[in-house]
Amino acid sequence: MVDDLSEKGLGGIGHCIECGASMYTTYINTDHLYPRCLTGPANKRSLRHPLHEVIYQPYNEFAMCLDHHTALDMGKTNAFLGLPSDDIEVVIRPRTGTTCANPLNITLPYAATGQTTQCMVDDYNNTAVPCAGNNYVLDEDKVYKAVIGAAGCVNITITNASSPSIGFQVYDACPDAGGTCVYNSTTGASGGVLSADINIPAPGFYYIMVDSWNVPANYVDYDINISAPGGNTLSDPCTGAIPLTLGISSTGDNTCTNAVGEPAAPACWTTGNMNTVWYVVTIPASNDLIIQTTAGSLLKTQIDFYRGNSCAGLTYIDCNQDAASCGTGYDHSQFYLENIGAGTYLYIRVDGENNLVGTFSIIATDGNNVAAPGPPLPPIVGQDCGPVLTNTFPVCGQNNYVPNPGNFAYGNICDFTGAGPLCLASGEKSSTWYTININANGTLAFDIVPNDWPGAPSTVATDYDWALWK
Known part of the structure; x- marks a missing residue:
């Protein structure tokens, strides 16, 4: 039984602490941030406590991600939840996979459902790993360690991802101990699926890290399948x-x-x-x-x-x-x-x-004997400005969905370089061209909604720019 928190001057810290857990090894006071909880000041609910977080789930269940020794006050839990103490079950879930020092060891082929990065902590991010510059390494991360017995092609497929902002990386050693980046996913999941074929250059131990990009809860749930190494593509030799x-x-x-x-x-x-x-x-x-x-x-x-x-x-x-x-x-x-x-x-x-x-x-x-640089290349539909259908996509309905990963680069024709007064000063990057048939005067209104936007109130998503010509 823990000491009464009110005796320590913590009466205002909220029911999440009073009814649930008290720390022995971490001094808690009113200067600390609130955990995520059902009660407490509204402006504090989204902030993180040093314990990481308290996440309430359906049916009066909650999971706690803790780094220190914790005691549960069953009396206060009973009083808060209105349940008999014998209806409270405490389940300890091991946290294998937190780091390279504590990875989830697997053999290939490997398949697992109900995977999560919850409680794995953000040990690796885009400033501290060889796969630098990737936004999909900003939340809690789970590390798998696989021994791969031969060089070849390995497929990694994530399904049922709880957020499109999921990614994974593959390293030939621990990323913070000299490992190099073998593969780096940069597109996120589409329809809950993220899949890639990865060339394994030599047999050995490889680390697979699953992470995400600023999802609201800082973790993702998913299923994962990893194949055994196979042959290379037919066009290789x-x-x-x-x-x-x-x-x-x-x-x-x-x-x-x-x-x-x-x-x-x-x-x-x-x-x-x-x-x-x-x-x-x-x-x-x-x-x-x-x-x-x-x-x-x-x-x-x-x-x-x-x-x-x-x-x-x-x-x-x-x-x-x-x-x-x-x-x-x-x-x-x-x-x-x-x-x-x-x-x-x-x-x-x-x-x-x-x-x-x-x-x-x-x-x-x-080339038809035309002097360098030669005749122009044919346009790529949707990526080069010009006549509708020959060059650009028509806008035929109110909603136009573009699946991941969308277009890359600038097609076969460089339509603008960013020079001059044009607002798109970085040049033509991953462009898509549309033609809108407007048959009357009025107001044109449209939204561009990134596929990786998790929804309100988040403002974190891929940044798109646009320009309009007549």
Whole structure:
């Protein structure tokens, strides 16, 4: 039985403390913040107590995240809840997974339901881990440790996520003890699902950290599935090169790839792991080709080119790392190859700068002997300004939903760089173009609601900008 809190001058601290728990090892006084609770001053209910939080759940149940020894005063609990003491059950839930020193050890394949980061504490955030710059590491985090016996492709899928603002990272060692970032999710969940294929470069122990981005309760619930390592993508070796049709964009993904048995990196590429995929296109009669990549989740590509009739006899031509950025941080790759010379096919190898992996698109067009920079590329519908349906999306209804992850980069045409009086001073970034048919004078009103907005009263969500032209 704990001492009467009123004898310590704590009578005004609220029923959450008086009816529930008192600390032996932490001195509590009225200068401390209130825990989240059912009673107490309204302006204090959302603030955090040093114990972390008291979270009330349905049916008069509550969970407490505690770092210190705690005593429960059953008499005061009975008085507050109006229940007999024998109706109160105290369940101690172990907190395995709080840190790398106390991870949840798993073997692959692994599947678990009813997972949560609640009570795991915010031990790792975006200023203290190698996957820096990621907003999905701002709340309480849960750490899994898996021994992976072979290099290969591992799929991690989160389902039934309680918030779209969930993310995960994979490290080859503890992130605060020299571990490097193997994978970093940056899109959040869509429909409660977040999934990624991850290239595991070598056997060993890997740490998987599940976290979230400023969700109201600072934790997320979810189910998780992690596969055993499998094979790489079919387009990984040159012999699996994907054929391109001139003028038609093709999607790509260099996740779960490597460069085993391939030519060494050309001089214009960055250092780091090579995660490459191959494409092949028939050289046109003009002997000129324009090759361009467009960012997806892979924001910085690098490409090189080989001429030949098969993978067995390739001749290196040239390489490219960055095209003009359109005033943004997206580094497309683009190259105009003139007078390619003898050979039936052009082989194109795509990699991510440094160790980057993700999705992208690639297009090859006939240069038609037009002087550099060559003829314009065809527009990407929704990402390049121009006629409706050919370039832009029509607005046909009151609500228009865009699923995650939306568009990346700026399409095939740089519509504006951010220079001049335009309010979008950072250039064209992840743009989407719409055409609205207005048939009468009046007021145009619209809302842009981010998919990761948790709802009122939160003001934390992806920041979108817009501009209107007539």
